[in-house]
Amino acid sequence: MIHEKVKNPEDLRKLNIGQLKILAQEIRQEIIQVISEVGGHLASSLGTVELTIALHYVMNTPQDKLIWDVGHQAYAHKILTDRGERFHTLREMEGLSGFLKRHESEYDVFGAGHASTSLAAAFGIARARDLKKEDFKVVAVIGDGSMTCGLAYEALNSASAFGTDFMVILNDNEMSIARNVGAIPKMFSRFISDEWYNYSKVRLEGMVNRLRFGQHKIGEGIVKFSHRVEEFVKGLIVPGIFFEELGFRYVGPIDGHNLDVLLPTLKTILNSKGPRVLHVMTMKGKGYSFAEKNPEKYHSASPFFIETGEPKQKGGLTFTDAFGRAILEQAEKDERIVAITAAMPGGTGLSEFAQRFPQRFFDFGIAESAAVIAAAGMACEGLKPVVAIYSTFLQRAFDMLVHDVALQGLPVVFALDRGGIVGQDGPTHHGTFDLSYLRMIPNMTIMAPRSEEELRNALATALVHENGPVAFRYPRGGSGLKNINLERPVRIFKTGRGEWLRNGEKAVIIGAGTMTNHALEAAELLDQEGLHVAVADARFVKPLDEDMILQAVEKYDRIFTVEDNTVAGGFGSAVNEFLSSRGVEKSCIMLALPDIFIEHGTPTELYEKYGLSPARIADSVRAVLRAGHDRIPYPAASSTKI
Ligand SMILES: Cc1ncc(C[n+]2csc(CCOP(=O)(O)OP(=O)(O)O)c2C)c(N)n1
Incomplete structure (x- = not known):
């Protein structure tokens, strides 16, 4: 050779x-x-x-x-x-x-x-x-x-x-x-x-x-x-x-x-x-x-059999699928809804929309900034633009989010796919900054659905929101949750309201997005040791459910937040800013990604390494409740350099 x-x-x-x-x-x-x-x-x-x-x-x-x-x-x-x-x-x-x-x-x-x-x-x-x-x-x-x-x-x-x-x-x-x-x-x-x-x-x-x-x-x-x-x-x-x-x-x-x-x-x-x-x-x-x-199918392929070209593993329902279905469902009812993508019609779940509503579908090519400004223009004229972009690529359009959309209070909906850890594509593709870069923008509403069904409700909620932009972010793949039913009547969420999922004794974990599911699993692990912790789903990262947080402070000694976003300026940060603004002495313990570039690896490996797997969340809670540790040390900053 x-x-x-x-x-x-x-x-x-x-x-x-x-x-x-x-x-x-x-x-x-x-x-x-x-x-x-x-x-x-x-x-x-x-x-x-x-x-x-x-x-x-x-x-x-x-x-x-x-x-x-x-x-x-x-x-x-x-x-x-x-x-x-x-x-x-x-x-x-x-x-x-x-x-x-x-x-x-x-x-x-x-x-x-x-x-x-x-x-x-x-x-x-x-x-x-x-x-x-x-x-x-x-x-x-x-x-x-x-x-x-x-x-x-x-x-x-x-x-x-x-x-x-x-x-x-x-x-x-x-x-x-x-x-x-x-x-x-x-x-x-x-x-x-x-x-x-x-x-x-x-x-x-x-x-x-x-x-x-x-x-x-x-x-x-x-x-x-x-x-x-x-x-x-x-x-x-x-x-x-x-x-x-x-x-x-x-x-x-x-x-x-x-x-x-x-x-x-x-x-x-x-x-x-x-x-x-x-x-x-x-x-x-x-x-x-x-x-x-079929070059599109093999642009980014998962492992496949060489002889047949078929994937080695067939996946179940994904957030992307659920978004694709949900936007079709909404678009059937309201012809003001238009869908916008930046060179990712398949990746964002919009292929069927493009076929069904070719006049209402806009692929801008790799032009995230122009796509966002154009969406703002459409919103000026009373359309309901839904911009579907991967979290990492929306970074390209940060100023457009600020200057063209939010500053003008325009109701543009952002469906951010690949939020959190994406896995093997690594640091250039992880969507681990979005909660931070969105949260700092005035007028922005941010949701993080924890299941495909919640995503469907988040889209419906975003589309009825008239005061400024709404973003909802969801991860690659599916939640893996059972009992997902995409046929139930859609629910419009009350803005800034989370949901209590289970009660506990000394501590509560408030989760953002799918990390709430990890929190629930962690709570089950801790149950087996006689440690009963409550879990809540924040659902909204902005505005925060302030009542829920104040209740948590009152009821529990320890409050944890968990998110697959950088610790810098993310959800936990928001909760701590709020607590401090109210003069509450307690602060929440933030389980989040450290302030480094996260390397490539499977999501499971990375959640484990960075303390976000159910077992590692349980470890952190146990360390605080049993051993009285006050802080969870973040992994050493062995930041991936690109
Ligand atoms: C800013 C940004 N948006 C979207 C993508 C996703 N993306 C990766 S490759 C690609 C297509 C690039 O086409 P081309 O440059 O012609 O390369 P080809 O794959 O055809 O060789 C896209 C849209 C990206 N990497 N970066």
């Missing part, structure tokens, strides 16, 4: 083109094999195997800087940069990260997980190089999906104004997670369907095929014919008028799976100067037929 001998780009550069082609096949098999076991971003990574090989081959990495966008397409990059032997640990706790991480490898030049950052990062690195009078190449790879985000254009705008010497690879597979949306991807595909392109492609392939890649002579071959490729390259500029107008030299599109074409073209463009774009066509899922046919 060639790939066992190729540990890093230096080894790679010793291979000839025939060996590179075999290596590509081997890496592809390795990716399919490992992802079928551990799950992960299969389709995107299969699409970039040749591109990765070619880039490391022609660039002098790690001295030259290669910057990937999102980082979900970088599995081949990991395998080829001294991490091949650990690749099977991908996404496992303490194993390799599923994204890019500066602290994992010197080849991971810029950490990523959120989209559309690579161009600005590359610009910054290239400018720093120039100021320091250093000499290396900078290449940023960005997907067509990530080009739907304004950040990419902000970077292009500055980069060309400074005449920055760096190269952009537009990795175009005509897909975001779902089919790409909007005018810009359409423009890219016009380049491809151009008759002129087809003519040029034939010309380039003919020319490159005539290059002689004899054993070990690939470098020579490229140099010898580079002037002809250069000539050809000039001819390719015509369709890139868009980039050209932005001050970038445009080349392409070329076939991103054909090393015979990729290598000489990359080399030539890499060695030229100024801001430049190479447009590369790739196929998402390339080499695994199920993923080629």
